[in-house]
Amino acid sequence: MKLVILDRDGVINQDSADFVKTPDEWIALPGSIEAIARLSRAGWRVVIASNQSGIARGLFSMDVLTAIHAKMRREVSEAGGAIDxxxxxxxGPDDGCLCRKPLPGLFQDIGRRYEMSLAGIPAVGDSLRDLQACAAAGCAPWLVLTGNGRKTQDGGSLPAGTQIRDSLACVADALLAGEAQ
Structure with a gap:
C-alpha cells in the first residue's frame, strides 16, 4: 500500500497563530488540494495527522473541527481525490498525552489502523515537532517550506534524511516521480 501522512496547518492550509477556528478561516495553500488529489488518483492513501489543541483550549468544538475537515475533504473531492x-x-501542550506531536502517538495509531509498519512511509510537515514525531515512528520525514517550514529549516537539527521541498505540490511531484516508496 502506498501511504503518505500529512500535517494539516502550514502544509495543506494557511496556518494561523490565532488557530484556524472556523471553516471560513480554513484556506487551502496554493496547489495543496490538487497535490492531494493527484496522489489519491495515483493510488496513494492520504492520511492527515494534526495537533488540534484549540479544542482543549476551548477555541472551537469537535463539531466545528468536523466542519473544517468536511470543507477540506469537499475541496479535495471536487479536485478528484480523497483523504483516506x-x-x-x-x-493541550500540558495534558501529558502520547498523541501530541512531537510524540509519535498519532503515527502509531495510523500504523495500527492500517496494520502496517510505518518504516519509510513519507510524512510531510512544516514544523520540527512534525518531523520529530514522524521520525520517531519510523517514517521518512519531508519538510515543506510553507507555513513554518522556512523557520524550521533555518533552525537546523532536522531528523536525519529529511527531504525538503518548497510545497506539498512539490512533494507530490517527487512522490509521483518515484523519489520515495
Whole structure:
C-alpha cells in the first residue's frame, strides 16, 4: 500500500497563530488540494495527522473541527481525490498525552489502523515537532517550506534524511516521480 501522512496547518492550509477556528478561516495553500488529489488518483492513501489543541483550549468544538475537515475533504473531492483518514490530537501542550506531536502517538495509531509498519512511509510537515514525531515512528520525514517550514529549516537539527521541498505540490511531484516508496 502506498501511504503518505500529512500535517494539516502550514502544509495543506494557511496556518494561523490565532488557530484556524472556523471553516471560513480554513484556506487551502496554493496547489495543496490538487497535490492531494493527484496522489489519491495515483493510488496513494492520504492520511492527515494534526495537533488540534484549540479544542482543549476551548477555541472551537469537535463539531466545528468536523466542519473544517468536511470543507477540506469537499475541496479535495471536487479536485478528484480523497483523504483516506484524519487523525487529530485534541489535547493541550500540558495534558501529558502520547498523541501530541512531537510524540509519535498519532503515527502509531495510523500504523495500527492500517496494520502496517510505518518504516519509510513519507510524512510531510512544516514544523520540527512534525518531523520529530514522524521520525520517531519510523517514517521518512519531508519538510515543506510553507507555513513554518522556512523557520524550521533555518533552525537546523532536522531528523536525519529529511527531504525538503518548497510545497506539498512539490512533494507530490517527487512522490509521483518515484523519489520515495
Amino acid at each position: 483518514a484524519i487523525f487529530v490530537c485534541p489535547h
